[in-house]
Amino acid sequence: MPEFSTFIGLSIGMVLTMVSCSPAPPPPEMQTPTSVSNPTSEDHPDFSIAGKVQEIESGEIIILSPENQNIRLRIPDQSRIWDGIGWVAEIPIEIGDDVVATGDWEENKLVFVVRNLYINIVYLRGTADEVDKENLRFTLDDPRQGKNAVIVNALTEVYLTNDNRQGAFQDLQILPKEGEYVEVIGRKLKDGTILSVNITIP
The missing domain is CATH 2.40.50.320 (Copper binding periplasmic protein CusF)
Known part of the structure; x- marks a missing residue:
């Protein structure tokens, strides 16, 4: 049977591989680049991060990682939620939801800027x-x-x-x-x- 990612694209397929087949992601300072979505350049590949939503603010959420770290995620307007599948992406994020995100860290390493976001996938x-x-x-x-x-x-x-x-x-x-x-x-x-x-x- 064909791999599911053949049909729905590399981005969501790689995220699912990370969620269902890999151990919990390492702390932020130890994360490694992934090929989940197209990076802007070879010097700036995407990183992946996962956790449970603790707080919801305007344009940002705070998640608790598997390592019990609170991490702030910034979700700019250009972020793709559920690969841009509108009818799924429009379901609001709630406290307690499990999220997986790809993107990059701000220079201060305190805020993770989201490129792709999946909720309860x-x-x-x-x-x-x-x-x-x-x-x-x-x-x-x-x-x-x-x-x-x-x-x-x-x-x-x-x-x-x-x-x-x-x-x-x-x-x-x-x-x-x-x-x-x-x-x-x-x-x-x-x-x-x-x-x-x-x-x-x-």
Whole structure:
């Protein structure tokens, strides 16, 4: 089965790799550059950082890193939230959300300037079950992350690998079949359900 990043681009694919496959990121002074998004030059590559939102201010948030460090993130107007996918990016950030950001540090190393930001991003792989065509939802049983209720939005992007087709759900009107292996990239909501942004179906 093709790698999910083949379909949705290098940026979000690299972030998901960092979130789901890598250990917690090191403290700011020890962070290493990543290739998550296109750097402005070879001398200024992007850095990555993750944490839980503690405070929300105008144009900035403060997160608590896995190393229990409070880090201030500045989010300028040109920052790309959820790769610019508007209907997902418009969901407000709340205290307690998990965020992953790429960008660079200001010269004083006290503020991290965000280039790309992902809120409550999850990547699930497993078997579809309890497919509800009327309410546009299904359960995904991921061997590592357990069972998760997945919601399908009209604008959820669906990828059919066997047919080499893709499009918004509102156009394709295709849900996974029960017992079928699927991959889901989505945003976890407060009630624990996963709002699917991308669904890959064989």
